Amino acid sequence: MxxxxxxxxxxxxxxxxxxxxxxxxxxxxxxxxxxxxxxxxxxPPKKVTLATGPAQSAYDGFGKRYQKALAADGIEVVLIQTEGSSANLQLLREGKADLGFVQGGSSEAADTEASGIESLGSLFVEPVWLFYREEAARKVTATASLTGLAQLQGLRLNVGTAGSGVPILMEKLFEANRVDSKAITVSRLEQTPATVAFLGGEIDALVF
Structure with a gap:
């Protein structure tokens, strides 16, 4: 060897x-x-909860699209229908939802950061739509057209439910345009009842 x-x-x-x-x-x-x-x-987690919005709303539709897309990757998305942006933010703060759609401008950035909530980015442009009746516009202008938020003073305006996020956003817009919101008769009806009231002449303008 x-x-x-x-x-x-x-x-x-x-x-x-x-x-x-x-x-x-x-x-x-x-x-x-x-x-x-x-x-x-x-x-990635196998199951997440997503706060969306009212039934048949844009948020509800986007939620269903995300649910279908993530299901292809084996992730179950449980949708939570809410009144809207503010309600979604509250669920996120309370830990009752993992994800949620929140309208830009409907919350304070400092409060959101303090709650440990992070934004994943902007998904789409969400305009604020203001509809008004021509006969109502003639009460405050010489024409049937409104050209500024200040002309809403003296009219009946529906800004949506508290959970939708629109009331907070409108308050910011009124403040930025130096509009006295107390001079406006504000209601907070849901979209469908508000539309019925608007068509029936019970309110002069509404915001979506």
Whole structure:
């Protein structure tokens, strides 16, 4: 039997000594990495709750589209119908929803950050629609057209429910335009009753 060359023997002995000394540290490092992975859980959740809005609203429609898209990746999305933006924000603050649609301008940034809520980005442009009756406009202008928010003073205006986010947004717009909101008869009906009241002449203008 040919004896093992000295160089090879010394190399094997060195490797054995290295494993004996560094092996425990290597196993410890691997164990810590495994624990960190399990604790951080970087994989997407299998189930999330999404606060949307009233039935048949734009938020409700977008929620159903996200539900279908994420289902293809094995993620179950449970939709929560709400009054709208402000209600969604409240559910997020209370931890009763994982995700939610929130209208820009319907909340204070400082309050949102203090609640630990983060924005994933802007999804779409959401205009504020103001509809008014021509005969109502003639009460405050010489024509049948309103050209500024100040002309709403003296009229009956529906701004939507408190949970929709529109009332807060309108207050900010009134303040920015120096409009005395107390001079406006404000109602907070839901969209369908508000539309019926508007068509029936019970309110002069409404905001969506």
């Amino acid at each position: 040919t004896p093992m060359p000295r160089a090879i023997r010394y190399t094997l002995l060195s490797l054995r000594d290295l494993l004996a000394s560094a092996g425990p540290f290597a196993f410890l490092a691997i164990g810590l990495l495994v624990l960190a992975y399990l604790w951080l859980d970087p994989t």
